[in-house]
Amino acid sequence: MMRLLVAVSRFFFAPADATELGLCRLLFFAGLLASRLPARAQDWGRVPERFYRPVGLFDWLNLPVLRADALRAMEVAWWFALLFAAAGFFTRASTVAALLLGAYLLGLPNNFGKVGHGDQLTVLIMLILALSRCGDAVSIDALLARRSTPASPAPPARSPARSGEYRWPVRTVWVLMAAIFCSAGTTKLLRVGPAWVTSDSFAITLQQAHYGLNRPPTNFGLRVAQVPWLCHVIAGGSLLLELAFPLALLGRRPRAIIVPAALAMQLGIGLMMGIWFTPFLFGHLFFVPWKHIGSAAGPRCLGPGRRFSVLRQAHAGSH
Amino acid sequence: MRSRFMSRRRGRRLVRTPRSTLPIRRLSRGRWFLVCALVALILGGQAIAVVRSEEYWPFSPYPMYAELQLERQWTSIRLVAVTNDGRELSLDAAWLRKSMARIARRQDAPFALRQALASYVKKYGWRRPGDARGSANRLKALRCYEQRWTIRPDAANAAAPDETKLLAEIRRGENGGIDGL
Numbered sequence: 184m185m186r187l188l189v190a191v192s193r194f195f196f197a198p199a200d201a202t203e204l205g206l207c208r209l210l211f212f213a214g215l216l217a218s219r220l221p222a223r224a225q226d227w228g229r230v231p232e233r234f235y236r237p238v239g240l241f242d243w244l245n246l247p248v249l250r251a252d253a254l255r256a257m258e259v260a261w262w263f264a265l266l267f268a269a270a271g272f273f274t275r276a277s278t279v280a281a282l283l284l285g286a287y288l289l290g291l292p293n294n295f296g297k298v299g300h301g302d303q304l305t306v307l308i309m310l311i312l313a314l315s316r317c318g319d320a321v322s323i324d325a326l327l328a329r330r331s332t333p334a335s336p337a338p339p340a341r342s343p344a345r346s347g348e349y350r351w352p353v354r355t356v357w358v359l360m361a362a363i364f365c366s367a368g369t370t371k372l373l374r375v376g377p378a379w380v381t382s383d384s385f386a387i388t389l390q391q392a393h394y395g396l397n398r399p400p401t402n403f404g405l406r407v408a409q410v411p412w413l414c415h416v417i418a419g420g421s422l423l424l425e426l427a428f429p430l431a432l433l434g435r436r437p438r439a440i441i442v443p444a445a446l447a448m449q450l451g452i453g454l455m456m457g458i459w460f461t462p463f464l465f466g467h468l469f470f471v472p473w474k475h476i477g478s479a480a481g482p483r484c485l486g487p488g489r490r491f492s493v494l495r496q497a498h499a500g501s502h
Numbered sequence: 503m504r505s506r507f508m509s510r511r512r513g514r515r516l517v518r519t520p521r522s523t524l525p526i527r528r529l530s531r532g533r534w535f536l537v538c539a540l541v542a543l544i545l546g547g548q549a550i551a552v553v554r555s556e557e558y559w560p561f562s563p564y565p566m567y568a569e570l571q572l573e574r575q576w577t578s579i580r581l582v583a584v585t586n587d588g589r590e591l592s593l594d595a596a597w598l599r600k601s602m603a604r605i606a607r608r609q610d611a612p613f614a615l616r617q618a619l620a621s622y623v624k625k626y627g628w629r630r631p632g633d634a635r636g637s638a639n640r641l642k643a644l645r646c647y648e649q650r651w652t653i654r655p656d657a658a659n660a661a662a663p664d665e666t667k668l669l670a671e672i673r674r675g676e677n678g679g680i681d682g683l
Binding site for chain 2: 231233240307355370387388393
């Protein structure tokens with residue numbers, strides 16, 4: 184038991200550089216901002232109240248649907264919060280503002296009869312980042328803090344001290360992703376059972392996608408649906424992958440297999456069924472070892488001795 | 503600085519490699535409890551959503567495709583606007599289809615569907631989506647259809663349902679109101 188607690192503690196709190204978390208913050212908020220343009224929230228302020236059926240947070244907090252012009256103003260404010268959070272400018276305030284505004288704006292469309300399954304992840308990642316010290320590196324705040332440091336005989340540190348503060352947010356996103364994939368697999372088992380794999384259900388689902396609102400971009404799903412054994416293999420593989428996703432938390436090797444496989448599965452769903460789990464890309468961001476990629480690509484891209492030079496200028500403090 | 507967190511296995515030999523020369527700052531006890539509470543919230547919220555099979559946004563059982571599809575039938579509810587010249591414009595959106603489908607399953611479906619269509623007109627007027635507010639009435643009716651398809655392996659009939667049934671309709675009255683409501 185003690186060993187398990189030590190392992191869990193090491194998983195979340197082993198000291199880490201601030202750079203990786205700072206990069207994840209930058210990419211996450213910048214990606215989210217890019218994906219939320221142009222404006223779309225105001226349309227929900229015009230939907231008749233009869234269709235409003237609040238779920239979860241909206242139900243508990245009794246949140247109303249704001250008027251279209253108020254939603255428009257909120258969305259513009261959210262864009263600025265996302266921009267500031269990406270740049271790491273007033274990071275704590277901007278990440279909290281991004282969370283509060285984003286939770287409302289991303290959650291609102293789920294209260295009209297159809298609950299989507301992508302934006303929950305985005306909101307929970309914003310919660311994790313708002314509670315973290317993600318602005319300590321790769322941020323304007325860090326640059327300003329270094330400049331405002333009074334002159335001292337010792338040269339200023341390039342990067343903040345290594346700390347568990349910079350590991351737990353990334354690892355908590357991993358846990359969140361694992362919980363989500365495992366939930367999807369468990370729900371299939373609880374609601375349908377092994378028949379989800381052994382019956383024709385998967386093939387019929389692939390075909391149904393071509394009758395729905397979002398038609399798939401390819402006929403790949405229809406071709407797969409005509410090969411029963413292939414449908415069983417893909418269904419079984421998908422279910423196994425979802426249930427086994429938590430194994431990605433146990434080490435680098437399982438992670439190197441499971442995470443790309445999950446990404447490939449979601450890409451396959453997009454191509455075969457026309458349903459794109461775009462927000463999950465934000466979760467996958469946190470699995471990428473950005474510093475290692477930077478180190479490996481650096482010598483080729485930037486030339487010897489200039490590895491991470493761009494990041495260093497932005498206070499990455501790579502060593 | 504070296505610690506057990508910096509150990510790296512190479513082959514069968516454990517080699518300790520310094521990963522950084524930076525000092526280490528420990529988490530305060532308060533921050534440690536905050537992180538534990540956050541992780542517990544995430545795992546607990548997900549577990550409850552899965553066990554109870556309910557949406558507790560932002561927690562969800564993620565029930566996408568978690569149903570057994572054995573019938574080669576596809577049914578869809580469509581809302582269409584009828585223009586003054588008689589053309590039908592689809593008012594499609596996933597949430598609208600779901601909402602109308604939910605209403606169509608109610609005991610009082612015919613009345614409830616007409617009420618839902620009326621609420622649409624009260625909010626948007628007899629205008630097409632995208633028409634400016636205050637523009638002339640360009641619609642003369644709203645209709646709600648149920649469409650059925652028999653699923654074919656090549657989905658060649660996707661554009662032509664086998665059966666289309668009118669579930670509800672409201673018409674524009676002479677004064678711009680709604681006939682019969």
